[in-house]
Amino acid sequence: MNTSLPLLSLTLFLPLVGAFIILLLRHSTSKVVNTVAIVSATLSLLGAIGIGFGLDSGFSHVEELQWIPALDAAYRLGVDGISYTAVLLSTILFFCTIIYSTKKKEKLGAKMALFLLLETACLGVFMSLDLLLFYIFFEITLVGMYFVIAGWGHENRKKAAIMFFIYTLIGSLFLLLAFLSLYIFSEPRTFDMRELIANPPLSGMVATLTFWALFLAFAIKTPLFPFHSWLPLAHTEAPASGSAILAGILLKLGAYGFIRFALQMTPDAFKEYAWIVMIVAVFSVVYGALVAMAQTDIKRMVAYTSINHMGYLVFGVAVAAMIPSTSGIHALDGATLQMFSHGIVTGLLFLLIGAIQERATTREIPALRGLLKAYPILGGFFVLAAFASLGLPGLAHFPAEFQIFLGGFEIYPWAVAIMLLGLVLTSALYIRAIQRSFMGTPDKSFLVKLKDLDARELCAFIPLVILIIAIGVFPNLILDSIHQSVKYLSIWEK
Amino acid sequence: MGKMSEDLLTILPQIILLLTAMSALVFEMLRKPLGSLYTLIIGMLGALGLSIYRLGTVKTAFSGTFRSDELSQWAVIILSGAAIFIGLLVRQELKGTDREGTVYSLLAFSTLGSTLLAGSGDMMFLVLGVLISSLTGFALAAYPKTDSATEGAVKYFVYGSVTGAIMLFGLTYWAGISGSTLLSASENTNQPFLMLFGFGALIAGLGYAASLFPFHFWTPDTFEGAPVSIAAFLSVTPKIGAFFALAQVMKILPQHIVDYNLILAILAAFSMTYGNVVALWQNSLIRLLAYSTIAQAGFFLLGIIGINHSDLGISSLIMFGFAYAAMNIGAFAIVQQVGKKISHISGLAYKKPFMAVAMTVFLLSLVGIPPLAGFAGKFLLFSSAIDSGYTWLAVVGILNSAISLAVYLRIISPMFFKKQFENESSNQYLIQMVYISCFILTIGAGIAVQVIIV
Amino acid sequence: MSELFLWILILAPIGAALFGYIFRNGSSLPHLIGVSASLLGSLFLFLNISQSFSQKIEFGGLADFPFVVVANYQNALLALVVSVVALAIFIYAKGYMEAEKGKRWFWPAMSLFLAAMQVLVMAGDWFLFITGWELMGLASFLLIGTWHEKKNARLGSVKAFMLTRFADMGLYAGAFLTIITYNQLAVPFSVTQEISVLAASCFLLAVMGKSAQLPFQSWLSGAMAGPTPVSALLHSATMVGAGALLLFKIYPILPEEALLYIGIIGCLTIILTGLTAITSKDLKQMLAASTSSQLGFMLLAIGAGFPGAAFAHWLAHAFMKSTLFLGAGVFQQGYESTQYKKIAGSGKQLKVTHYTFIIAALALTGIPPLIGYWSKDGILEASLISGNWFFVVSGVLGAFFTASYVSIAVRWLWKGKAEKPSISKKNLMLTGIFILIILVIAGGFGLEPIVKKIGYSIPKGKWSMVLGLVAALFGLLTGWFYRENWLPGTFTKFSRENYTLAGGYQNLVVNPTLKTANFFQHIDAFILEYIEKIGYFGLNLSQTIFKADRNVKTAVWEIGNSGIWLSSFSQIFDLKILISIKTIASSIKESGYYGKKWQSGLVHKELAITIISLLILIFILIISLIELL
Incomplete structure (x- = not known):
């Protein structure tokens, strides 16, 4: 298990090193900054791919260093199939986003440094095997995102950024509370997540309260109705690259948290209240789709669909909490795959919307027209991503959602039926948007004379497009490692 | 005699502080303020080094009236360090003014008072500590002789004398019940009401020094009137001294008679909420920070509550005290450089990016964002509160962290997102030195927590 | 391999x-x-x-x-x-x-x-x-x-x-x-x-x-x-075709009851969409409705328990319908429309296309030996075997309708005068049609062995053959002479527009969904507003507390000030007293001599005076307190 090369740490801190180099070379040209950023993101991506070799069912590549021995908090890293999915997603999406961001001249160095810092933070969250370490990285993502929104956002950015920060900080503070109770009631006291997973320390009232604190924290982050208000606002104001990261990765922190903490560390309480979580998730599915349908701003629309997709995901986790059998495994497999799928699909959608906004200078669906004619490649990518997002088979979302539904069908057929309706609603809203904004004849006076995607944008988008198709056709690429870990989770043993 | 010398050895750090203060005064008489500053720095370093060396040993002196334990040793470490930083800030701000040297001497005196407080095992030490630290405080606050400074100092004085009197009055009851001024003597008493009364009076006295709600009213005005460096000092040294003293008291006080913790918890909740909520409306940086120190005072109480119930209590106090000193002095140092109004700090990121980043780090550390020192402190504080069964208080504290974010964002956001930085102050390298050191400490202590928690 | x-x-x-x-x-x-x-x-x-x-x-x-x-x-x-x-x-x-x-x-x-x-x-x-x-x-x-x-x-x-x-x-x-x-x-x-x-x-x-x-x-x-x-x-x-294919795939595991539902759906579709095809005014629309109707036949066959017949019809229909559409496409290219009125008589100009169209149409009607005959016959026989009269009636009626609507189309294409159209690349188009028409003509003979090979069978019977042929011929005749006024106008319109009830999907599904969406959007805005309100409420609360804080401070400060004022006042007073005391003192000095006895070191007396003055002081204090209250 313990390889001589600390692969995880390398992957984790490479972006941070890049960020420092950029800060040190503060007065260098944008070319240097771009190079440094891209190189460190690429190296990190390669590292993540390297991690993929040598995964087994438990936590692999474990690294452990003493940190606060008095509290049994340590620098513990490790990945299993579930967290590896998220790690891979983060490195890929950051790679693409950083390439996409290379064009913007404004405060480029700071932006790149911030993105690289965010990358380290996100990777840290997924790699941590220590509650304290997890929390630290978790919070850094918050701060980083605040500055991305407030620094490079649109008109209302400050309000959005503050709302995002405070809203999600409240969530993460409850997370802290839950972590403290996990720590204090563990015997002997430890922050080691492996210990806490192997022997969930809580029971009774404390477990219930802790579970709800976890739920609140992750429901805000994910987000689920009614804790989602920060999301559309943040997305409308954030820059395209920021939105891609926000929706693509930061939302996954909540999803990952549901699996890693709520499900694995308070399994009994989760099981008891899974039905509530399930109702909230199902409602979020329908709610997100319906509200998305009513939007006229295409970015806001996509933002709301995230609520819908995350609803499926949380539903899958709730199912896994409820039935420890093959169905539960299916649902959890699907939920984990959904993390990846949603990341690449929504990440691509937001980046594309950024590209559209640059060209058409608006995001209003009624004002946009004939984008497919005006920008065939851009439009083609968007249509593809939209179809992926509405769950078309052969594209990334379908295998995930298929398994979630399949798993859930055994105990909650009606919930799945409702969610299938949600799927129809999602289809309707995307088709409506495509029909209104992408089909038809372009409004010549309206579109700025810009060319279709340039090389930079193509480099950013094509990997994602390929992945969307690849995951749709060969879900086992990712699913195998997920399943291998999910199968042996300790929660099934009861 | 052997006993006596041993006792004196035990309080050697305090003696060093005393000597430092005296020698600084001598230099002032010689009209050599720089000499006073050097004396201050050397003396403080001495005390600091000695205490670091002594960490881990527990002793009492003068038949238990003074304790040289973890708390008091760390108090010396933190407060001497703080005094050095403050000395540098004072030098920058008050250089060349009349009687500059007295300030250094007073700093040393006040530090002495606070360290005495932090080690007190006897009521007389409590009184002595409060008196020394507050009397020097009046003098420091009134130093510039401007109207506002005088007004602030007078307020400080009035509140101080009233609460001091109350404390003295209340403590006489304790002494009366137990028949001794030793805190540990109250073990066998059976007079809950009188004990409670005495405790209330004690809280008044210490709470005033720590600017705890509702004894905080002097804080904003005094801070505003005093030189910024002095405000920084008043926000850190007496506060830490007072809280460590309270911790010492709580450690000894028999808990079975009265539930002191409930009182403390209520006070903590009020202080946190009150400070944050009021800080939301401040337009002056210094007043905002003043109210924020009131809020932070509430957080200290979480650790005190846990002192008897959780093994994290003491560590949390020390950690938070350390973090608080570093981040608060850092923030005040930057305020000293840029000016006292929020408008002074807008656009700082464009002119002095590193300073803006440092300020952000201090403020986020005050919120309790990891991996900064403030987080480590608050994290331990919450743990100790939950451990002691005060989960609700931890929840209040956590919600307050969220409110405090809103407070500090009022500073952070204009720094980065407004472009009207006109304040063309020259680089003041002493300040730079201080805030950079604090910056390193704030980040370093957050990561290297294990150094402090053993 | x-x-x-x-x-x-x-x-x-x-x-x-x-x-x-x-x-x-x-x-x-x-x-x-x-x-x-x-x-x-x-x-x-x-x-x-x-x-x-x-x-x-x-x-x-x-x-x-x-x-x-x-x-x-x-x-x-x-x-x-x-x-x-x-x-x-x-x-x-x-x-x-x-x-x-x-x-x-x-x-x-x-x-x-x-x-x-x-x-x-x-x-x-x-x-x-x-x-x-x-x-x-x-x-x-x-x-x-x-x-x-x-x-x-x-x-x-x-x-x-x-x-x-x-x-x-x-x-x-x-x-x-x-x-x-x-x-x-x-x-x-x-x-x-x-x-x-x-x-x-x-x-x-x-x-x-x-x-x-x-x-x-x-x-x-x-x-x-x-x-x-x-x-x-x-x-x-x-x-x-995929729909029917799904039924073939799951046929072995279908429960008995479900077959009935499938059959009923098929029958209803046969009749109603058959009518739509008859009332249609457009060649392609007619073909579209016909497709539904023909698929209905397959459902009927499956409902009757003969997937073999359905399968045969699936194959036959694939060839026939594609031929018909390709033919229609040629007319469309020639006249920029497929409305009967616009392409009336065009069959005379595009003869080859028209002949293939007629052949495919006859095949669809079920005229032997074309491919459609074999499958349709099988379906009719299947419905007879099932013994369900509804199936039988629908099947026969469907065959009749089929014959009618193709007959109508052929008549439109035949009768009337049209100009000579110019179509580029007609040869390629015809090549496509030829490939298919061969299968339409000859494919019928291969149907049965193929279906058998799969493991199904196509039922055969005399009665079904007679019924089918009669219905087809009768239908062809009816279609040839059909006029729009044969059916009530409102029904024609209703049928032609696919039986749109109450505004159709737009009114029944789309608009309510959009309305619901807007409603939820309002809820969302409401939630956001509410959260902001909480925020503002907090801000206002904090401002109130801030003001209270200031007031308390000011009050304390004013009390202090008044104390100072009082003290300065009393200082003046003090001075005066001092002066008066001095005068008194001097006078006392004078009178001291007399008062020596009074000031005599009698401690108890002095103490009594002190106590009395203290009492007075306390009294004053109480009075002032009452006033304060």
Whole structure:
């Protein structure tokens, strides 16, 4: 298990090193900054791919260093199939986003440094095997995102950024509370997540309260109705690259948290209240789709669909909490795959919307027209991503959602039926948007004379497009490692 | 005699502080303020080094009236360090003014008072500590002789004398019940009401020094009137001294008679909420920070509550005290450089990016964002509160962290997102030195927590 | 070897689609190559496979659930039919699209369409089946929207996608139920256990959507906005055919009760869409309605318990309907319209097309020895055997309607005068039609052995033959003389517009959904507002507290000030007192002498004075307190 090369740490801190180099070379040209950023993101991506070799069912590549021995908090890293999915997603999406961001001249160095810092933070969250370490990285993502929104956002950015920060900080503070109770009631006291997973320390009232604190924290982050208000606002104001990261990765922190903490560390309480979580998730599915349908701003629309997709995901986790059998495994497999799928699909959608906004200078669906004619490649990518997002088979979302539904069908057929309706609603809203904004004849006076995607944008988008198709056709690429870990989770043993 | 010398050895750090203060005064008489500053720095370093060396040993002196334990040793470490930083800030701000040297001497005196407080095992030490630290405080606050400074100092004085009197009055009851001024003597008493009364009076006295709600009213005005460096000092040294003293008291006080913790918890909740909520409306940086120190005072109480119930209590106090000193002095140092109004700090990121980043780090550390020192402190504080069964208080504290974010964002956001930085102050390298050191400490202590928690 | 052919037949069109998508040159060549390769692949697979042999290939897939493609006789046959029809249509389309816009869009979508159908045909598990099914939906969306600058093309494509997508949820649910029942992802072949009626109903919903059965038939007429080759492909061996194909796949596990429902849906569709076809004023609209009606026949056969008959009709219909559509496309190219009025008499100008059209039409009517006769006869016999009079009546009525509407169309094309149209690339189009018409004429003789080889049978009987022929002939005559005023006008309109009740989907589904969406949007805004209100409430509260703080401070400060004022006042007072005391003192000095006795060191007396003055002081204090209160 313990390889001589600390692969995880390398992957984790490479972006941070890049960020420092950029800060040190503060007065260098944008070319240097771009190079440094891209190189460190690429190296990190390669590292993540390297991690993929040598995964087994438990936590692999474990690294452990003493940190606060008095509290049994340590620098513990490790990945299993579930967290590896998220790690891979983060490195890929950051790679693409950083390439996409290379064009913007404004405060480029700071932006790149911030993105690289965010990358380290996100990777840290997924790699941590220590509650304290997890929390630290978790919070850094918050701060980083605040500055991305407030620094490079649109008109209302400050309000959005503050709302995002405070809203999600409240969530993460409850997370802290839950972590403290996990720590204090563990015997002997430890922050080691492996210990806490192997022997969930809580029971009774404390477990219930802790579970709800976890739920609140992750429901805000994910987000689920009614804790989602920060999301559309943040997305409308954030820059395209920021939105891609926000929706693509930061939302996954909540999803990952549901699996890693709520499900694995308070399994009994989760099981008891899974039905509530399930109702909230199902409602979020329908709610997100319906509200998305009513939007006229295409970015806001996509933002709301995230609520819908995350609803499926949380539903899958709730199912896994409820039935420890093959169905539960299916649902959890699907939920984990959904993390990846949603990341690449929504990440691509937001980046594309950024590209559209640059060209058409608006995001209003009624004002946009004939984008497919005006920008065939851009439009083609968007249509593809939209179809992926509405769950078309052969594209990334379908295998995930298929398994979630399949798993859930055994105990909650009606919930799945409702969610299938949600799927129809999602289809309707995307088709409506495509029909209104992408089909038809372009409004010549309206579109700025810009060319279709340039090389930079193509480099950013094509990997994602390929992945969307690849995951749709060969879900086992990712699913195998997920399943291998999910199968042996300790929660099934009861 | 052997006993006596041993006792004196035990309080050697305090003696060093005393000597430092005296020698600084001598230099002032010689009209050599720089000499006073050097004396201050050397003396403080001495005390600091000695205490670091002594960490881990527990002793009492003068038949238990003074304790040289973890708390008091760390108090010396933190407060001497703080005094050095403050000395540098004072030098920058008050250089060349009349009687500059007295300030250094007073700093040393006040530090002495606070360290005495932090080690007190006897009521007389409590009184002595409060008196020394507050009397020097009046003098420091009134130093510039401007109207506002005088007004602030007078307020400080009035509140101080009233609460001091109350404390003295209340403590006489304790002494009366137990028949001794030793805190540990109250073990066998059976007079809950009188004990409670005495405790209330004690809280008044210490709470005033720590600017705890509702004894905080002097804080904003005094801070505003005093030189910024002095405000920084008043926000850190007496506060830490007072809280460590309270911790010492709580450690000894028999808990079975009265539930002191409930009182403390209520006070903590009020202080946190009150400070944050009021800080939301401040337009002056210094007043905002003043109210924020009131809020932070509430957080200290979480650790005190846990002192008897959780093994994290003491560590949390020390950690938070350390973090608080570093981040608060850092923030005040930057305020000293840029000016006292929020408008002074807008656009700082464009002119002095590193300073803006440092300020952000201090403020986020005050919120309790990891991996900064403030987080480590608050994290331990919450743990100790939950451990002691005060989960609700931890929840209040956590919600307050969220409110405090809103407070500090009022500073952070204009720094980065407004472009009207006109304040063309020259680089003041002493300040730079201080805030950079604090910056390193704030980040370093957050990561290297294990150094402090053993 | 057969594995290789299998992959070729699936991957060739996929490759062509990708090529077209990536290089975007609008050339038809890669797609023609793709479809040819697919045809060759399926042909060799078909030849390579014996009746009993079936090869399962597992690959990739979900965890524990590998994907399965099945190469057996039935699948190979279906794939072959699909690719033959597709090749004919592709060749035709090369001619048809020559002068049209949107080739870059059209060709990859066509290849995708074909690929999706092949995946669906070969799929041995639910995942792949759904994938093919849905990809076909996507492809049909794209194809119908080929000319998306036209509004009706956009609306038609959206309608087609949404209606089928909605019905597809039935497929999902049915598939989940089936997977859970058998605990395998693979589509079960024949097992002892049947699926529940609920699952069957779910599947039926999917079939109704895809195969345009009532009440989902209207998307087909909207789909006419696309290029005609698209319609030909959509209405024959793919898309609508997929619905029936699903029924073939699940027939072995269908419960008895479900068959009845399937049959009833089929019967209703036969009659009602048959009427729509009769009342239609447009050649392509007529063909669209006819498709629903013919698919209804297949459902009827399955409902009657004879999937063999349905299967035969599926094959026959694939050839017949594509021929008819391709013919219609030629007329459309010639006259820019397919409305009967505009193309009246054009048959005389485009004779070859017209003859093939007539042959296909007669085949559809069920005139021997054309292909349609064999299958329709089988269906009628099946309904007779089932003994359900509703089935029988519907079948006969359906045959009658079929004959009528093709007769109407042929009459329109024959009667009247039309100008000579100019059509470029007519030869290519005709080539496509010829390939198909050969199969329409000769294919009928091969139907029975093929169906038998699969393991089904086509029932035969005298009565059904008589009934069918009579109905057909009668229908042909009726159609030839049919006038619009034969039926009440309101009914004609109602029927022609696909029985749109209460504003149709727009009013019944779309608008309420949008309204609900807006309602939820309001809720969302409300929540946001509420949260902001909480924020502002907090801010106001904090301001109040801040003010209170200031007031308390000021009050304390004022008390202090007044103390100072008092003290200064008392200082003055003090001075005066001092002076007066001095005077008093001096006077006392004088009088001291007298008072010596008074000030005599009698401590108790002095103490008494002190106490009295203290009491007075306390009294004053109390008074002041009362005043304060």
